[in-house]
Amino acid sequence: MNKKMLGLSVFATLSVGVLAACGGEAETSEGNPSEEEGVSGTIEFGVTPWTSTVPPTEVAGLILEEMGYEVEQTQADAGAVYTGLSRGDLDVYMDGWFPMHDNYLDEFGDSLDETAVSYTDAETGWTVPTYVEEINHLDDIKGNEDLFDGQMFGIEEGATATENTRTLIEEEELDIEQVVSSEGGMLSEAARKIPNEEPIVFFGWRPHTMFNNYDLKVLEGQEEYHEPSDVKVITNGDLAEEKPEAYAFLSNWSMSIDDIEAMIVEIEEEGRDEREVAQDWIDDNQDIVGDWLNQ
Template sequence: MTQSSMRLAGLALIVGAGLAATTAQAQDKGTVNLSYVEWSSTVASTNVMRAVLEQAGYEVKMSSLSAAAMWQSVATGDTDAFLAGWLPTTHEDYYAKLQDQLVDTGVNLDGTKLGLVVPAYSEVDSIADLNEHADDFDNKLTGIDPGAGIMRLTDKVIDAYDLDLNLQSGSGATMTAALKSAIDNHEDIAVTGWTPHWMFARWDLKYLDDPKNVYGGAEQIHTIVRQGLKEDMPEAYAILDAFEWTAEDMGEVMLMNQEEDSDPYENAKQWVEEHQDMVQEWLPES
């Protein structure tokens, strides 16, 4: 072997050893368990956080749960965190019951809204006017999964306005499918909606006025973690604590996820790669 070849071989061994050490270090960081609900907003944020934590060297597992189970899983320590705490109104019952068993790291997205949403062409502008047009809406409101906070609030809306419309539960996917079908046929439909959501980018929609303010004002989305995470995984906790983006950022990812045959995880990795300036603000200084 020539002297040059020996130098190259030695360099290869050094590089290989460095990569092995880096891999071992990443593996030693452990696994972060994220829980989430199959809402388009939460799918987007959770996959982005998965990609960011993986970039930092963690393994990440994701568990799809109902809203109630999501809160409970972090309170019991079965999962480490979720990024979908809609406060102060939507999830107020869960928070009031479990706040002493978990940690609220603060806001990751500001300026959300929820309420009843109809196509912009609808003649109805207020929840108070729905009874006069109940037949146009087939005497129903189209909702999402029954454990969602917006469904609880919509039950209160029905009582507060004495509505003659029944709330039908389903999922985020069945709700948007029903919305698409109604718009394609230029029919009236009222759905439980929230911002940010990709449906506002796809269709011309409007919120119905809520003069009794049952749905409340603008909300914030909080990151909720289990007790002890800061001590067990201080770097992972710091990343979760620092995570903050805008409705426009989330909207980019949600729209990517609506493309045919798209993979939310692959879309999140692409978004993270293209927004490294923002991502670096979430990562602790090495």
């Protein structure tokens, strides 16, 4: 499985050329497993920079390789991933958060396919450690912004969660600044403050190791801006016709929050190889895999 990283500005111009080159190699390589097993072509995954994207992408990728496909990964932010899917440069995204990502469905319409629901009721939103006892509801933030030094720590620019947080701050008239960084940058702040029981508010979600590492609570009263999500497998609109075996497998997909979170812990906290963790999950869940493959 090959991995590439493409920024938003170069994504559209480079993806087609890269994929065409990959396709040429698949056609000319001797002993190509996809040729031998009767399933041809490359499945290109879009991978966002969130830990929740990794386990389902790796598990699905290993199964598709076993089916005979070549598998590639392109790393990009969510906007670039959905753009790539809409143009056919990417085939699959395993980590679509809805309704948070509804704007992409509105923008790209029939060029995207909501193929399967991976899991439901994934918590998202402004999060604080449980030792910040006086803050339990979004309304508790107003008038107490100084408790957090006037800062709320968020993820990357361009993420829907980042835009929703901007709207929240404006409409709720909070005297607080969103510090836009990345998942890693945000968690570095949490790791610096929480051991000393310093107040901090940041964007949290499950599945994630943050809820394994710290005692946290998602604030009540923010459902208008951040609400529990259904996480879906999104494919481009042509996959069902062009690669029906792959589409049939992905349309049966589901995976629990607990299983994804357990794999994230193994990868992020224990330092295990992503593919090895995914293969162990496959080996331990042959009944589920069999259902996905209608076996």
